Amino acid sequence: MTEIGSTIRFLLKWSGLVIGGLVLVALLLFTVAWTVNLRDEPLTPESQALRVPPPNPYAPEDNIYLALAGLDAPPGESVTVVGLARIERFNRQVDLASRAARPETLGGAATQDPGPRLEFRGDVGFCEPLNRSVWRDAPAHRTDIAKLLADNAELYQRYVGLHRRRGFHETAQPSITAPPVYFPAMPIRKLFLADAALRLRTGEPRAQRAALADLTDDVRLWRAVLTGRGALISKMIAIAYLEGDYLLLADMIADPQAPVPLGAADADGVVPLFAPGDWNIGSVFAEEFRAEVATLEQLQRASATGLRVPERYTGDLLLQSWNRAENIAGAHFFKLHATENQFARQAARLIGSAAADPAAFTANGRQPLGSPPVSEHPWTVWLSYNPIGQILAAIPAQGLTGYAPRAWDGAALQRLVRLSYEIRRQGIEPAGIPAFLARHPEWSTHPGDGRPFLWDAKNGELRVQTMGRQPAGRRFGIRIWQIGLAACWSRRHRPLAPPAAPR
Numbered sequence: 457m458t459e460i461g462s463t464i465r466f467l468l469k470w471s472g473l474v475i476g477g478l479v480l481v482a483l484l485l486f487t488v489a490w491t492v493n494l495r496d497e498p499l500t501p502e503s504q505a506l507r508v509p510p511p512n513p514y515a516p517e518d519n520i521y522l523a524l525a526g527l528d529a530p531p532g533e534s535v536t537v538v539g540l541a542r543i544e545r546f547n548r549q550v551d552l553a554s555r556a557a558r559p560e561t562l563g564g565a566a567t568q569d570p571g572p573r574l575e576f577r578g579d580v581g582f583c584e585p586l587n588r589s590v591w592r593d594a595p596a597h598r599t600d601i602a603k604l605l606a607d608n609a610e611l612y613q614r615y616v617g618l619h620r621r622r623g624f625h626e627t628a629q630p631s632i633t634a635p636p637v638y639f640p641a642m643p644i645r646k647l648f649l650a651d652a653a654l655r656l657r658t659g660e661p662r663a664q665r666a667a668l669a670d671l672t673d674d675v676r677l678w679r680a681v682l683t684g685r686g687a688l689i690s691k692m693i694a695i696a697y698l699e700g701d702y703l704l705l706a707d708m709i710a711d712p713q714a715p716v717p718l719g720a721a722d723a724d725g726v727v728p729l730f731a732p733g734d735w736n737i738g739s740v741f742a743e744e745f746r747a748e749v750a751t752l753e754q755l756q757r758a759s760a761t762g763l764r765v766p767e768r769y770t771g772d773l774l775l776q777s778w779n780r781a782e783n784i785a786g787a788h789f790f791k792l793h794a795t796e797n798q799f800a801r802q803a804a805r806l807i808g809s810a811a812a813d814p815a816a817f818t819a820n821g822r823q824p825l826g827s828p829p830v831s832e833h834p835w836t837v838w839l840s841y842n843p844i845g846q847i848l849a850a851i852p853a854q855g856l857t858g859y860a861p862r863a864w865d866g867a868a869l870q871r872l873v874r875l876s877y878e879i880r881r882q883g884i885e886p887a888g889i890p891a892f893l894a895r896h897p898e899w900s901t902h903p904g905d906g907r908p909f910l911w912d913a914k915n916g917e918l919r920v921q922t923m924g925r926q927p928a929g930r931r932f933g934i935r936i937w938q939i940g941l942a943a944c945w946s947r948r949h950r951p952l953a954p955p956a957a958p959r
Contacts, residue, residue: 585700591707624684630746738810795845861924864904
């Protein structure tokens with residue numbers, strides 16, 4: 457018994473020493489981490505430069521953004537006046553949140569006014585421009601389209617009126633809770649495309665010319681959104697809408713019965729190609745940085761007053777993570793300026809990587825644009841400076857890297873449609889298409905990574921090898937006009953005059 461008791465005392469003694477040592481080590485590490493995080497760092501010149509937004513060059517009546525914000529204004533009211541009032545109301549809410557941290561202001565209060573709205577009437581679900589062929593589907597819904605046009609006449613005219621506005625500049629203050637101004641345009645735009653497809657198929661030259669001009673104006677509209685100042689959602693919606701326009705053009709070009717303008721000077725009017733820089737969405741990451749900074753400042757004010765930040769929806773990852781981190785560590789391990797500097801460094805990397813460079817892409821072993829740096833091990837983060845800020849910065853960094861490749865896929869689809877037009881304009885037979893592709897890499901290769909488009913001779917289809925992760929069912933292949941099928945039609949019909957060249 458004496459020997460057993462001695463062994464137990466020995467084990468307890470050394471267990472106590474080990475546990476005590478571990479506690480001391482833990483306290484030492486905590487003291488080191490606490491000491492490291494005593495001070496915030498100053499804002500870097502990079503952060504200060506990114507915080508400054510570009511100036512707004514457009515008057516309210518010229519700004520597409522304000523018209524979208526007021527597109528569903530009550531019947532008879534000005535979309536500009538209503539849109540301007542809605543954005544100003546949102547900006548006042550943001551200003552209030554910046555001065556007084558209260559539950560009703562933090563996280564973005566509701567920005568929708570309770571008044572009446574001009575809502576879309578009916579169902580336009582038969583029109584899916586990115587997944588199906590509007591050109592083929594529209595004739596079967598001629599009666600539905602006529603009724604939808606009659607029921608939504610004012611909303612339709614408001615959408616067409618967007619074509620007359622000069623440019624796009626978001627005037628809402630940067631925020632992850634900015635007003636969703638694009639939703640009212642979604643159904644009426646589908647109706648616009650279905651109506652354009654029907655008018656292009658009428659066989660009546662004047663109606664066809666007007667429809668092609670409207671479609672060209674729509675391309676000009678969404679190009680302005682793509683190249684204007686806007687948050688990420690504006691860029692991705694513009695890219696999707698441009699893809700829808702070009703897919704409709706592609707189906708028209710492939711139809712041997714569609715009288716397409718085929719003069720030597722018509723290409724830029726029918727299937728315009730944008731400058732490569734138009735598809736570079738790098739500027740959007742500066743916008744995201746400004747929204748993140750505004751959110752971080754609200755979060756710090758909430759922390760100072762002991763408020764839990766409300767989460768509006770499941771996508772509020774930054775707000776969710778902040779609340780969890782606050783419960784775990786408190787504000788001592790979050791440094792506002794250091795976190796802003798971290799966001800700025802990430803934004804700079806994303807801005808730089810958003811520019812397509814086929815040579816660099818190939819040299820890097822086909823790594824996606826904007827690939828994030830390898831993250832640190834969790835325990836090294838918690839022992840480092842500003843651990844909560846590092847965790848918060850890692851959340852959007854992972855999510856933002858996939859958007860630039862999707863933008864360049866939009867540019868590739870535009871090239872693909874131009875290629876299909878040139879095949880028809882120059883009367884290239886299927887047997888000669890591979891050689892034609894080889895002679896014209898400016899039309900037949902992906903602008904983002906330089907890979908060639910794929911020619912499926914059996915199905916008469918050309919396809920883009922996409923860079924980005926695209927939604928299921930998204931069309932990146934188009935059928936090609938066949939010279940044999942068009943011979944009898946071309947003897948009986950003359951092509952349309954081209955629409956006006958894009959400004």
